[in-house]
Amino acid sequence: MYFPIYRPRRLRADVNIRRMVRETSLSVDDFIAPLFVCPGEGVRHEISSMPGNYQLSIDELVLEAQELKSLGVPAIILFGIPETKDELGTGAYDDHGIIQEAIRALKAEVKDLLVITDVCLCEYTSHGHCGVVENGLINNDKTLELLAKEAVSHAAAGADMVAPSDMMDGRVGFIRNALDAAGFDQITLMAYAVKYASAFYGPFREAAESPPQFGDRKSYQMDPANAREALREAALDIEEGADIIMVKPALPYLDIIHSLRAEFDYPLAAYNVSGEFAMIKAAAAKGWIDGEQAMLESLLSIKRAGADMILTYFAKEAARIL
């Protein structure tokens, strides 16, 4: 009878040997928690497709941020729901806009928590697109001016890091220049370098009240079929001065995370998006999967693929377990 000399099961025999040979680990250090800020006071409105996530007024946002900090989460990323929207998304770069006021409150009341802002126009425009619309098309270069104003006003309010998510050409360099010219050369820039036009953003658009009112985002977000293009996008953002590059979504794009990890020696983030979160929550609610195990396995997979940090709606829940 033949017995194999190498028996892989020896290294799986008990919990201690498994701990010793484990190649990847999850830590609370890995997480960035996305939070949605809305007008009002005492507002904590649960997003129906994202259980445990809320639209928060600034007072409630501060409480949520304090809780995340006490759990050891190092950073949050803010999304704003403004009082009113218009063609040019003026709420995005209003020095007293929802995000600017939120940053000031956080900086006054929560110490040692890194505050990142999403820099985009879609939450602020009446048409829901991420840029300036002219004759039904998105004007790239006019959009850059507005994004730069938005980033500078976030920095002036006290943000630690800005994260442009619009996918306009040249925006990383344009924003970097504008920040530096305004004296904010110490503000970190995390680029949504590789952002696909994905169906997995559905619940987010409910949360941020930002679905496009006509058409789709395919003229600026990437085609899910393309992997080589991801390398070009990331290379451009690095050339233009990005400190951290991001892949979004995460789970359907683990191959992209893996190839960026191999190609670039820069900190790499992955966005475990709203739809990825909602699928696990929905299946768990039906009793079809173990939600906690599926959460941890997903987050671990994103790390294993090569991400250094994960933007995830699971941040609080996972931090409690870890």
Ligand code: PBG
């Ligand atoms: C803004 C933005 C979106 C997300 C993050 N920033 C929505 C979009 O591009 O439609 C999606 C995040 C998520 O689904 O969790 N442009």
